[in-house]
Amino acid sequence: MKKVYVILLLTAGLLLKGCYNYNDINRMLFPTALLIDVDDEGNYIVSLEIFHAYRSNQDNTEQGQRILYQRQGRTFLDAISDFELIGAHPFNYTQNKVIIFTEKAAEVGLEGVIDYLHRHQEFLLRPYVMVYYGEPEKLLNVPLKQNEYLGLYLFDLLDRPLSRLTIEHRKLYELLNNRRMGINAALLTAIKMDEGHLEDKVRKDGAAVFHNDKLVGKLDVEDMVAIAFMNDKVRRGYIDVPYPESTEKFISLEIVKSNTITDILYEEGKVYLRQTINVKTVIAGSEEPLILDEAMVKAIQGNGEVVIQEKCHRLFNAYKKKGIDIFQVQEIFKRKYPRIDIDNVIEVAELEIQVNHHLQGSTNILDFKR
Template sequence: MKKLKLLIFILSIFLLTGCWNYNELNDLALISGISIDKDEEGFIVNYMISNSSKSESKSNSNETSTILYEGRGSTISKATENINQKLPKIPYLSHVEVIVISEEVAKNDMLKAMDFLLRNPESRKEIYLLVSKDVKAKDTLSILTPLESFPSDNIKSNITSSTNEIATTSTIKYSEFLAELIQRGIDPTLGVIEVEGNIERGQNQESNDNARQDAIIKLTSSAIFKNEKLVYITTQDESTAIDILNKKLQNIYIETECNNEKIVTYITSIDAKTKVKIENNKPKVTIDVKGDGSLIEVNCKVNLEDSKIIEEIQQQVEEKLKTFLYQGINICKKYKTDTFGFGNKIYKVNPKYWKSIEEKWNDELLPQLDVEIKISIDLYSKGSLNQSIKEEIK
């Protein structure tokens, strides 16, 4: 019996210390970015491999540290299989940070891309999802930058700073997009990525040696979807307005007029609360927007010690912000897409009423929807100066 126990113990050491078919790190191709394009023949998928042998050898610092592998196929799975045939390592999807989808795919085949990634147990679903504008999706993954090791890291850093520091476009993760796609009465949006400059030169490592880069990637606007199809790519302002109303952005710069000059107010901690009421069997939306403002640039001669002047500036800022935000509402009404999830709010508050209007919501009711925006900005700071410089100069 003792011998049997010893045998089981020894066997356990071999059986319990590792996984079946385990893979060494050296055998894996760590994929940090994926692009999905489409042409007449089918899908074109690119994997950005982060742990190429070049990235591991520090001696060749002039060489690019990532490699793109391209595959083609009638389905996304077939295209990835095509890549696998070319890859000397096993593709590993758990470290994917960014997926860029071309406009073409976003218009017609979004669900195919979603299903492929959702079904794959290796993917972590917390991946930034972007739509490429005016360029192929694969080009956005190939632009090199001196600030980050991998283009996917560069895109990720860009997304984070765009959301947290500068109000340009919001971050949409794969799981958030999916949630908006599946929920009733809400249409999803995605961030849009563009390449500025010469793409071919931007792909070369020499581009990073120059003080001015040959090509840069930038996040500028939002892609608006109706159900699962891309219908419109917004301007930067429209995108910011949409993201503020969706509580995805909290900061914005607002310019107001003052004696033919400008005053710039930086509004922070913006919070938008949306309420939906049913009045006379028609939905009415009220959005309360609150925020803290501080003057960051005053170019005109104005007495900032006068509380009436401050009140006037505050009112101007509120009016300007209101007009700014309405352009987001108007664009969604124009394209009949419920980016703000007003329908979803109606569904949650009054599901019976929602059932009665669900069919005609996007096409008939949404364009006619009564939306009121109420703004309340607390202008509390003037920066380090109490007065405008022009006011002090005699």
């Protein structure tokens, strides 16, 4: 029996592997951000933001430094493989936080890049994927005081809950799943440089629209209201509605709760996408004095319903005309009618939307007066 225990103990000792010590870490390069661009001749330009740890000879402590690497190749594989020729240490991609496509690279297409990242043994499926509108050099060299590393800054920017209406920020595994749903249309977070406000920053700027893995359009910040309500992704946020007695003044409403119930109906060759949006708001501010009597409350509720309906119909009809299903209508239809084949459901679908807007009390404040 002792021999069995000894054999098991030796086997366990051989199988167990410890964590990296500082010597191991110092001999590795850890990318935190991957930026992919394409030049005018179709060559891929891949940039890496690297965290490199080293032991300081002055005070004998562990230090970290930010390094930027860039390589070019005929394909994405050629470019990223070329890093091994210039790195003094092996590259470890397990700490990569974001994958950034430039506008040009997104227009060329994601397919080859995404497939390679999916198959690569070290690349994780958790990094956020986004599209950058602007010059790559400005993004890589922006001085960020909140975090020295662009990859960590962008990860925090997308990972925290927001009080604004926006799309759901997608990670790599979510993008891979989305490619198998409907007719392969996707929305990715768009970012750009925010210049001229004391210090340069990086900000979110709507969403990039993809069809068959290629960039085909962009949703502005104003479109976030419609896409968030229709996709049932509203958690918090604000909407502006016209003041009941003026078309030039507005009331700001804070959303405290919302849910969207979606159903789809197929009748006589026609498809009806039916959505019921239930939203509760409170008044956040007003450009004119308010007396919240029953008539005023009903008027504000009605204006809120009209604003949401108009925004949803306008966005739906725009992408119905383009034949791009950013609302996953095809997937909703297939789940309910798996035996009926329609090539692109959104092209024949009609949107029927009902908004139930309930204006709640704003703590104990009943009037907004100057």
